[in-house]
Amino acid sequence: MTARGAVRWLVDRARPVAAPGPAAVGVVVAVQLWALRHLLRLVSWPNDLSFHASMVDWATGRFRAGQVPTDGWYPRLSGGLPQFHLYQSLPHVLTGLAGTVIGPERATHLALWLLVATWPVAVYLGARALGLSPLAAAAAAACSPLARSATGYGFEPYSYLWIGNGLWSQAWGMWVAPLALGWTARAVRTGAGCGRAVLAVGLTVAFHLPTAWFVLLALGLWLLVRPSEWRARLPRAAGLGVLSVLTAAWVLVPFLVDRWASNASSFNGQGSFADSFGWRRVGGWLLAGDVLDAHRIPVLSVAALAGLAVALATWRRSAPGGREVVALVGLSTVLFVGRDPFRLPIAALPGSSQVFLHRYVATLQLGLVLAVGLAVEAAWRWLASRPPEALSRPAKGLAAGVAVLALLATPVRSTARLFHEDASWVRQQERQDRDEGGDAAALVAIAQQRGGGRIFAGKLNGAGRDLRIGSVPAPIWLAHLPVDALGFTLRVSALAADLETYLDERSVADLDAFGIRYLLVRAGQEPPAGTWFLAARGDLQLWEVPGDGLVSTAHVLGPALPVGRDALAAELLPVLRAQGGSPTAVRLLDLEGRSPAVPTQRDHLDVPPGTLTGTRLDLEAGRLDTTTHFRTAGAVVVKANWHPRWQATVDGKPVAVAAVAPTWLAVPVGPGHHHVSLRYRPWPWTPPLVALAIAAVVAGWWWSGRARRAGARRAEGEVGVAADEAPAALEVPA
């Protein structure tokens, strides 16, 4: 094909969709794809993206091992946990699958780039489904990548950038949220498109639970915005809710069933993450425009305010989408303001105790961006309605152009500067990854080759904050490698997660108690007493910690110590310190009154009860095999977090796996020679629950078809339906 032919081919295809709205969105997306291309660079990131990349890498590894990673033992952080069924892990599974073709790290970055750059498409489609006109939807979509909040956790570029927060999972939730909101609103309004609405809600749950919680709450909003229509809307909203929950069951059920065996972090119970910032701070941000326009002139915020004013002014005339946008902004504001002063109403919302309210700056931004669209549309209508004698056609065009420039110039310049700064940091980190990162990787490879324990480069709330590979703290940098490490604290709900934050980095007993065998330190930084030097590369050194590593034998001490998942650190830190590094006796735990009791020992506690030979430990695959010789009864102790889905056999016979202090698992073994086998058994009900999800989506489609046929018979003639169901001209209320 010649260049001329290619252009002609593109023009031919573009003609049918060359409506101004989609065309504008297309231009914005193209600009975004170009401006954000540095997100494709494979550098280490200093934020949560590295944790997500680690999950994707694990998922790819499981696919390559012939497993489907909807569940499995993820050992890489905080002593391990079945992360994929305690977390919104569908993005990681899908990306992990792509990773089998292009590599997991490339797939992670490619997904981020596409999701962030093409988000305006989702905003446009969602806005249209909510009932906004093509102009309003296109304006909202064009403004959507320009948001910038004071917190940096919203649906805004900063949340996803290298210099930002790396909220990779939220990027997936951000993409489907406008679709889920728009399609559910339309389904409740008209009964049409229930299947796609259910699918979008189900995907939102599987992609990002905090966003999904808001989407599910919004089902109630679609009732409240038109109370007079409750007879028609209530059954639709209820039906959608039921089908959505069924669609999400494959994510929610294993999470709820096994949640008792995970850490309820004491750090999450209160503070601005859990309770949000309160009316004083959020009110200040709203007044200053810092929800959409932090660090710049608040032009988008003023436009959003105008849009909300227009929607409220035309409330009785029921401008399409207007009420929905006001409702979205209202609910998001309440949630983002948080428990001061909205403690009671928020407590009344089901599931509210499980969410971080500060995250609802994201849905607030989405609502405000949609309000900008309403303002643009209102301004255009006003301009278009001026008589020719008052304003000539060229003058109207000029005025519209000036208005658009005035609206967008500041946020575009600010966003471009942000992207440029981000790209600059990425380039710099790329160089440092090659140099210092190469040294660190070589040392980690030596540690991996020696085996026998975890690697540690300090913890994020300690020395690890200052040991950096380029600009990335070393504990975060380690997450880019397929290794079992500690120090990247409080990323997962592993049982040892809170305890890890109290680890004494200078104590070899503490390091050994956590199964740490290798230390990465900066040259000249004195390692803990009792460690010894192994190797050096550049300015980095590798030191070894004495200890038994990850697997040892020990006696089990009774009686079982009752511990709750919400106070693990407080209750177990003294026990950990009393036991020491590789103890010969460990205390039996009774986690939440549900972990099993096993035989305990009283005698000869000062010497290990047995020895291990031929140990084969593969925590990535969730398996251990070892041959033991026990002089007296005792247990094989593995320094991996206990979980009820660990199953063990001794000489082929099933035995209970005990939880022992601090949070590790122990397989009781009697005297003599034995073969001990330990396996993590994944949650078994995913396939039937996925089938249920598919059935729920199909039921939604069937329901819509029935409603459509009934609607055709009644010819209800509702105006304001979405554009793909009616010409745009019909959307304007009479």
Add this chain to the structure above:
Amino acid sequence: MTDPGAGSSARPLVGALALLVAATLAACGTPHGLPSVSARRVPASSPLARIEVRRPDSFATLDRLVAPEGRTVLVLVGPGCTRCLALLDRLAATAFGRRPFSVLVLEADPSDGSAPPPAVAQACVRLGLSRWSVPARSASGTPARVGPALGLAPADRSGVAVVAADGRRLGRWSGAPEPADAADIIEEARG
């Protein structure tokens, strides 16, 4: 479709776009990964592999502890080795410096009756040195066996050996080391 030939011409364009994306992805750097390293290990046939050592919290054989790169100084500390303290001071002052090397302090099991002075244990804690005892009940636990494994005379209860990553002995100093030996030991340890 306005152009009957467009369908056939679309395929090369799509292919070209796919190629462009693939090339972009390929040009975006190298994924993180662990390089292949050939860290040396002490062979199982080495005498060091037959020396069992333990701490209060762990158990190993000596070959397992030797550093995979650089050199390891093994200091065997016997009873009455008061001069060992000065040596340990000198070693600790340099082993944790900018050109580090590995130092392991070995001592006989207290039950053997040939334990080093308590000051050695205190010094190791103070200096941050890794201290291991050779269990008397183990096959290797008699001093007469430990010394020869380090290249020392069977009668030596104290001494120093510098070994390479593959377990080869590079230098040895029998008996309680003279303070003047420290400089030589450090020089040998740094290679």
